[in-house]
Amino acid sequence: MTAGLTEGGAFNTSMVGLSLLALIPALAGMALGQWVRTRAQPETFRRCFFLGLLALGGHLALQPLL
Numbered sequence: 001m002t003a004g005l006t007e008g009g010a011f012n013t014s015m016v017g018l019s020l021l022a023l024i025p026a027l028a029g030m031a032l033g034q035w036v037r038t039r040a041q042p043e044t045f046r047r048c049f050f051l052g053l054l055a056l057g058g059h060l061a062l063q064p065l066l
Helices: 002-007 013-039 042-065
Strands: none
């Protein structure tokens, strides 16, 4: 993906450091989600996960109106 974006001019090599830096919170969030998932009941985890997605979608949908 990086090669394709670079070739198309949408990604330059000066952004590599920032991209790698952005991976830190993403990987930490994935690790936290795995930790919570192993300790929560599957139905509870699924319900909270989808409610979070619904809240995020609602926020993104309403943001232009605010």
